[in-house]
Amino acid sequence: MPLNNIPIQIKSKISLGTLLPLLHEIRHALTRLLHQKEETAIDLRNFPLSQQDKQTLFQVLGKGEIQAELTALGRSLIWETRLPGLWVVEHYNSDEILLSQSLEITGIPSILTAPPEDIQQGLEQLQDWLKEEKIL
Numbered sequence: 755m756p757l758n759n760i761p762i763q764i765k766s767k768i769s770l771g772t773l774l775p776l777l778h779e780i781r782h783a784l785t786r787l788l789h790q791k792e793e794t795a796i797d798l799r800n801f802p803l804s805q806q807d808k809q810t811l812f813q814v815l816g817k818g819e820i821q822a823e824l825t826a827l828g829r830s831l832i833w834e835t836r837l838p839g840l841w842v843v844e845h846y847n848s849d850e851i852l853l854s855q856s857l858e859i860t861g862i863p864s865i866l867t868a869p870p871e872d873i874q875q876g877l878e879q880l881q882d883w884l885k886e887e888k889i890l
Contacts, residue, residue: 770814772807777814780840783859787839793860815840822866828853832863 770777783794818834828847835842841858843865
């Protein structure tokens with residue numbers, strides 16, 4: 755579905771004051787992704803955002819159709835915003851303390867892709883199962 759066909763309703767005017775530089779950086783990063791295939795990560799800790807600014811940012815960006823949760827050495831939450839190619843990635847430690855929060859401008863965040871060595875291991879495991887006929 756083309757973006758211009760997605761209905762968006764603005765219920766009240768949101769003040770974007772401190773968010774404007776960040777939103778412009780996101781715009782530039784999306785342009786680079788589209789035209790040069792250049793991926794970008796924006797660490798939100800590098801921007802002087804209050805908690806209210808972050809809430810407003812996430813309200814503006816919204817949530818898209820894809821969400822994932824990983825549980826390895828703590829929890830990681832990944833979701834696409836309503837802007838395709840713009841993802842929010844959060845990492846928590848085992849005590850559920852937020853360790854990092856970033857925006858990734860990419861087709862898919864690298865944390866969601868399987869490394870070649872893991873794919874190789876999975877292939878070998880499947881081959882062993884098929885050889886022994888012990889799939890279940």
